[in-house]
Amino acid sequence: MKNKAQKKPAEKIAESIFTVCAIVAIFAVCSITVYMIAKGTPALRNVGVSPLLFGTSWKPTAQDPQYGIFYIILTSIVGTAASVLLGVPVALLTAVFLTEVAGKKLVGIVYPAVELLAAIPSVIYGLLGLMLLNPLMYKLEKMVFADSATHQFTGGSNLISAVIVLEIMILPTVVNVSASAIRAVPEELRAASFALGAGKIQTIFKVTIPAAKSGIMTGVVLGIGRALGEAMAINMVAGGSVNLPLPFNSVRFLTTQLVSEMGYAEGLHRQVLFTVGLVLYVFIMSVNLILQKIRKGAVMDE
């Protein structure tokens, strides 16, 4: 009896602590959402939805300012898509290698290496891109556009550099999530496949990977989220001019737009930057909603 009486207040306190913690998280999400919408929508009204979102001219400090962020949105979409398209096959095959092919010793080397890749701060990726990738790209650019009279040389800071940096940055996320998904595939499936006479590679591609599909998709979507939200590294290698996202153009992403102009912007220019933030926020939220859908789907499959 005494024991019960003592336990009750303690449990109540614990319960309320948990509740408070949960409320902090929920409150943070809600207040960020409300703030972004409150700060991001005035510019949509003041500039107009179509000239802002689909305008192609970004001249925020001009006498007659223009706030078209279409190229910036497009760059974020194209850059993210390209880095995911390039990164996912590499990541998936790495995951297959780690889980199905490599011996224990090799896994012991490769796996920590992949983990390490995830731990490197993004500014380091940017620095390496700046020092190694950009000069290389400039050489390539000079070769490709040797006879072009109209091309504006960017010194190697272009979309390709940004995509390569992003691709490497999303690798660990996709590898880790995919590897655990593949590991979770029941051994019986593989055994059944072998029993039917399938080879190892056949089994991997026809049985294991399809069985781990939803887990791999989760990894891909997380990778998209990472690529979409990255700012520091690509700010250092992408050049930062607002252009159509062509491979050798200097480009600006939604994230780098905020990073580079927030410090000096005022008035409507500042409002528009909040709208850029809102657009980014909506993108990230959509990616997360898709992620939740996939996870729900996976649970229902089981």
Next chain:
Amino acid sequence: MKKNWMIKTAAVGMLAVLMAGSLTGCGSTEANAAKLSGKISLAGSTSMEKLCEAMSESFMEANPEITVTVEYTGSSAGVESLVQGSVDVGNASRGLKDGEKESGAVENIVAIDGIAVITDKNNTVKDVTTEQLVSIYTGEVSNWSELGGNDEAIVVIGREAGSGTRGAFEELLEIEDICAYAQELDSTGAVLAKVASTPGAIGYISLDAADDSIQSIALNGVAATEENIVAGQYQLSRPFVMATMGEIAEQSELVQAWFDYIHSEDGQAVITGVGLILPE
């Protein structure tokens, strides 16, 4: 119970010591005849970092009781903080805009900064005319050979929209918003690094930020030097403003002391010491 009593005695004892200490503190301040003490806060232009760091350090040495804090948030953000009342002084590396003046900010020019046009060290072009510079930045000229240099593409590097340096550069050359930048970078350091490492690159930075990694080229035969800027011969120069809400005379004693110091011999030495030019 006994322990409690001991803690209480100790606390009272410590309080007494503290009070005695603060009393003697008060006494000594009075003895030093109206020495000012407190905090002055500045915020604004990143271009003014060198100046503000040197000035606040030297000022605090002369007035140890006063703490000066400077944040480098950008010209517009600095003036905005001033107008909102969160800082005493708003730094801007440009003249104040009409909107800012309407909201009560007063332009106090403390120094003049030159903008240097820089190229990588291997560039053979050492001198351009204003027209040539304009044609480079508007994209009409895209190879150094057209300006008598090597056959090397020109990589046009500038700052992001809203930057004080970019605003000043474009305004002084009257090429506002018609520039065709190959790269828009968001700090002076980034421009320096990019120009230094990219063959054929051209960029612009504050005169005092120029270092040995790049070369600064002459404009219309006039080198970007202090003497030439003071003499009014070098075209690319801009004011460094420490804006206040209302005239300096209306400011708190602390802020007045700050401006007095800037206008004192020591303060003027600081300004010239960081490579800036004294306003007339």
